[in-house]
Amino acid sequence: MDGGIAAVALGGAGLLAGSLTATFGRTKKTTAAGPSPVPAASTGGGAAGGAKVSVAASAVPVGGSAQVKDPASGDAVYIVQPKAGQYCGLSSVCTHSGCAVDAPKDGQLYCPCHGSRFDAATGAVINGPATKPLPRYSVTKNGDKLDLGPLQS
Numbered sequence: 012m013d014g015g016i017a018a019v020a021l022g023g024a025g026l027l028a029g030s031l032t033a034t035f036g037r038t039k040k041t042t043a044a045g046p047s048p049v050p051a052a053s054t055g056g057g058a059a060g061g062a063k064v065s066v067a068a069s070a071v072p073v074g075g076s077a078q079v080k081d082p083a084s085g086d087a088v089y090i091v092q093p094k095a096g097q098y099c100g101l102s103s104v105c106t107h108s109g110c111a112v113d114a115p116k117d118g119q120l121y122c123p124c125h126g127s128r129f130d131a132a133t134g135a136v137i138n139g140p141a142t143k144p145l146p147r148y149s150v151t152k153n154g155d156k157l158d159l160g161p162l163q164s
C-alpha cells in the first residue's frame with residue numbers, strides 16, 4: 012500500500028516536470044525562432060529581413076541608442092554608438108540583481124534599482140553595487156543597417 016502511494020506521487024512529479032519542460036521549451040522556441048526578428052523594436056523602422064536582428068543606422072546617432080532583443084535570451088539590448096562609426100550592443104540586464112537598466116544617457120546607463128552606473132561605451136561599472144560590466148554584443152554596420160552580432164562577454 013505504501014509503495015502504491017509512492018508510485019502515484021512519483022508519477023505526479025514526473026507529469027509536473029514534463030509539463031514544465033514542455034512549457035519552457037515552447038516559450039524558448041517561440042522567442043528563439045520567431046518569424047520576424049525584431050518587430051517594433053527596430054526603432055528606425057528598418058526593414059529587417061532574414062533572421063538577423065537589426066536597426067536602421069540612422070536610429071543610433073553618436074551618443075544615442077536603439078533597443079533590440081537578443082533572439083537567444085529575449086533580453087533587451089541597447090545598440091550604442093559612443094564614437095562616430097563605433098558600434099556595440101550592451102545588455103540591459105543589470106549585473107547586480109538583474110533589473111533593467113535605463114537607456115544610455117550622458118554616456119552612462121543607470122540602474123534604477125540600486126543605483127549602479129555603467130559606461131555606455133564599454134559596459135564597464137562606473138558605480139556599484141554592481142561589480143561586473145554589462146555583457147557586450149558585437150554590432151556590424153551593413154549598409155544602412157546595424158546588425159546585432161553574438162554576445163562577446
Ligand code: FES
Pocket residue numbers: 105106107108109110122123124125126127139140141
Ligand atoms: Fe541594478 Fe541592483 S539590480 S543596481
